[in-house]
Amino acid sequence: MKTLIEITDLTYKYRSGGGNAVTALNGVTMQVYRGEILAITGQNGSGKSTLARHFNALLTPGSGEVIVDGLSVNDKKNTAAIRRIVGMVFQNPDNQLVSSVVEEDVAFGPENLGLPQAEIVKRVDWALKSLDLEAYRYRSPNSLSEGQKQLVAIAGVLAMKPKCIVLDEPTAHLDPKGKREVLENVQRLNRDEGITTVLLTHSMNEVVHCDRMIIMDQGLIKLTGAPRELFAQAEQIKALGLDLPAAAQLAYGLKLKGLTLPGNILTIEELVASLCQLP
Amino acid sequence: MELTKNITLGVYLPGKSFIHRLDPRTKIIASGIIVILLLMIRSYQAYGAVFIFLAAAVIIAGIPPGYAFSGFKPMLPVLTFMWIFQLFLYSSPDAEVIFSWWIFTATDAGFHMGTLITLRVIFLFGITTLLTLTTSMVSLTDGLESLLSPLKAIGLPTQELVMTMVIALRFVLILAEELDKIVKAQMARGVAFDRGNFIQKTKKIFPVFLPLFISAFKRAEELIIAMEARSYTGGKHRTKMKTLHIGRVDLAAILIMLIFSALIIFLILTVNPTI
Ligand SMILES: Nc1ncnc2c1ncn2[C@@H]1O[C@H](COP(=O)(O)OP(=O)(O)OP(=O)(O)O)[C@@H](O)[C@H]1O
Ligand SMILES: [Mg+2]
Numbered sequence: 224m225k226t227l228i229e230i231t232d233l234t235y236k237y238r239s240g241g242g243n244a245v246t247a248l249n250g251v252t253m254q255v256y257r258g259e260i261l262a263i264t265g266q267n268g269s270g271k272s273t274l275a276r277h278f279n280a281l282l283t284p285g286s287g288e289v290i291v292d293g294l295s296v297n298d299k300k301n302t303a304a305i306r307r308i309v310g311m312v313f314q315n316p317d318n319q320l321v322s323s324v325v326e327e328d329v330a331f332g333p334e335n336l337g338l339p340q341a342e343i344v345k346r347v348d349w350a351l352k353s354l355d356l357e358a359y360r361y362r363s364p365n366s367l368s369e370g371q372k373q374l375v376a377i378a379g380v381l382a383m384k385p386k387c388i389v390l391d392e393p394t395a396h397l398d399p400k401g402k403r404e405v406l407e408n409v410q411r412l413n414r415d416e417g418i419t420t421v422l423l424t425h426s427m428n429e430v431v432h433c434d435r436m437i438i439m440d441q442g443l444i445k446l447t448g449a450p451r452e453l454f455a456q457a458e459q460i461k462a463l464g465l466d467l468p469a470a471a472q473l474a475y476g477l478k479l480k481g482l483t484l485p486g487n488i489l490t491i492e493e494l495v496a497s498l499c500q501l502p
Numbered sequence: 503m504e505l506t507k508n509i510t511l512g513v514y515l516p517g518k519s520f521i522h523r524l525d526p527r528t529k530i531i532a533s534g535i536i537v538i539l540l541l542m543i544r545s546y547q548a549y550g551a552v553f554i555f556l557a558a559a560v561i562i563a564g565i566p567p568g569y570a571f572s573g574f575k576p577m578l579p580v581l582t583f584m585w586i587f588q589l590f591l592y593s594s595p596d597a598e599v600i601f602s603w604w605i606f607t608a609t610d611a612g613f614h615m616g617t618l619i620t621l622r623v624i625f626l627f628g629i630t631t632l633l634t635l636t637t638s639m640v641s642l643t644d645g646l647e648s649l650l651s652p653l654k655a656i657g658l659p660t661q662e663l664v665m666t667m668v669i670a671l672r673f674v675l676i677l678a679e680e681l682d683k684i685v686k687a688q689m690a691r692g693v694a695f696d697r698g699n700f701i702q703k704t705k706k707i708f709p710v711f712l713p714l715f716i717s718a719f720k721r722a723e724e725l726i727i728a729m730e731a732r733s734y735t736g737g738k739h740r741t742k743m744k745t746l747h748i749g750r751v752d753l754a755a756i757l758i759m760l761i762f763s764a765l766i767i768f769l770i771l772t773v774n775p776t777i
Contacts (some may be wrong), residue, residue, distance in 0.1 A: 245580065279731060281727060281730060281731055285728075303733065303735070305733065306730075306733045307733065310731070310732070311728075311731040313724065313727075313728055313731075315721075317679075317721075318721050318724040318725050318728060319724070319725065319728035321639070321725075321728075321729060321732075322638060322640045323514035323638045323639040323640075324514070324516060324638045324639075326743075327638055327640040327743070330640075330743040331640075331729075331732055331734070332732040332733060333743070334740050334741055334742060334743060335732060335733040335734045335735070335739075335740055336733055337739040337740060337741050338741055339741065340735070340741065340742065340745065342742065343741065343742075343743045344743060345683065361516050362516060363513075363514055363515070364514055365513070374559045379732065380732065383732065383733065438597065495627075
């Protein structure tokens with residue numbers, strides 16, 4: 224079975240105080256495939272977070288269906304099992320770390336799963352090692368950089384051994400170095416541990432490194448495909464209020480000025496290679 | 503104005519000291535005993551003894567004394583107010599008048615009462631801070647849960663209660679951080695919090711509170727969602743990475759506490775109360 228998460232015609236409304244509801248998702252159909260890195264992007268308020276919160280049953284569908292590894296989110300009895308399968312990392316590390324010691328925070332998830340003590344210790348060791356955090360094991364998260372805090376949050380989810388990790392703008396609060404660290408680690412976990420990864424982001428430079436991307440707008444999925452295909456349609460991307468990756472933007476700008484670079488350019492490396500080919 | 507720098511309650515300073523290594527239950531019970539003693543103390547001599555004891559604990563725990571004291575800074579206005587309030591309000595028949603003005607009369611009894619009550623609050627805060635500075639959130643939770651576990655028999659959801667308490671403690675920090683941010687944002691817009699008389703200052707502070715509570719609640723909600731996402735469903739079925747156990751350090755600590763309590767009780771019984 225290739226599909227890990229199968230979403231069919233999902234709608235979701237937030238009820239606000241005044242009685243008027245906000246439609247956040249308006250008939251979304253999509254899949255998350257096993258082993259891939261999927262980027263979900265779109266303007267503020269397009270519904271990314273709302274969609275992602277259905278992946279691990281933090282929200283239940285207004286209508287439509289969400290099936291995670293064969294289990295329906297609509298059925299409350301599946302909630303615990305689904306949260307074991309799909310872990311979630313949020314934007315602000317300060318708001319998701321529970322404990323005042325790194326190792327205790329990483330243990331929080333496995334403890335909630337009711338695992339035996341020896342197994343918890345094993346998993347905490349493993350998760351800290353995977354993210355190269357052993358040196359900070361007994362430190363307080365307060366004393367770490369924002370990037371390191373976010374890695375601790377990822378370790379906390381990793382220790383639950385999920386099949387899939389959903390990251391909701393994990394780099395939004397980080398400096399360039401922190402962004403790079405988090406992203407590299409996410410990619411490595413995907414490659415080495417085969418963890419299916421869903422990355423919600425506003426950064427097109429991050430999207431470029433993903434296998435597939437989904438562009439949302441006003442509660443709907445507007446475009447789905449490989450970043451390379453989608454970014455080739457620069458006008459469409461711009462119409463949805465998004466930017467191109469930096470290198471692609473430069474190539475696009477040059478093209479508008481009448482200089483068409485050879486090849487389909489997404490990354491800095493490709494840009495350099497293409498510029499070198501110019502006569 | 504760096505408010506979070508002055509918040510010591512709820513902060514944990516990791517370490518390997520004698521006090522850090524104690525079982526959380528030992529520390530909680532010891533703190534409890536000190537709290538009870540503090541409520542009975544009515545003489546400066548006994549406060550002196552408690553001060554020496556706590557100062558020694560701070561030094562042994564390796565907490566920078568400057569940091570330990572900075573926690574009192576935000577409380578200074580309240581403490582001063584409390585002291586003045588007692589000074590003028592409390593009196594006893596045989597008290598000597600220190601000075602009087604209009605309808606206000608300050609007596610030596612009021613002076614001592616104010617000082618003793620202020621000292622009591624300072625020490626109560628101090629002992630709680632010492633506990634949280636040397637005990638991680640999870641140890642604290644585990645210790646409290648273990649101590650409260652007999653109450654489970656009468657149907658009290660002790661694990662949930664303790665978790666709520668721990669989150670409330672984190673909330674104090676979140677609140678301080680948010681206040682810091684908002685005050686800075688207002689100052690950047692030209693609000694001078696440190697100028698004007700008392701009423702003017704209060705007026706400036708007021709618009710800060712609404713955004714403060716809104717953002718603090720939002721952050722607390724995010725924390726709860728993040729906990730839920732990590733399969734937290736209350737205490738049931740939860741297991742622990744570390745098991746508590748009473749070791750030799752704890753026996754030593756219990757012995758020290760017994761001697762200290764005996765000394766304080768001796769002082770309470772023999773030294774004439776100041777008030
Ligand atoms: N708790 C809530 N109550 C009411 N409305 C909400 C709530 N959360 C989100 N919304 C609304 O639902 C819509 C989708 O929000 P969502 O947070 O899913 O968007 P997003 O794509 O994640 O945005 P961002 O990029 O800002 O994170 C928005 O119009 C938003 O205002
Ligand atoms: Mg969002």
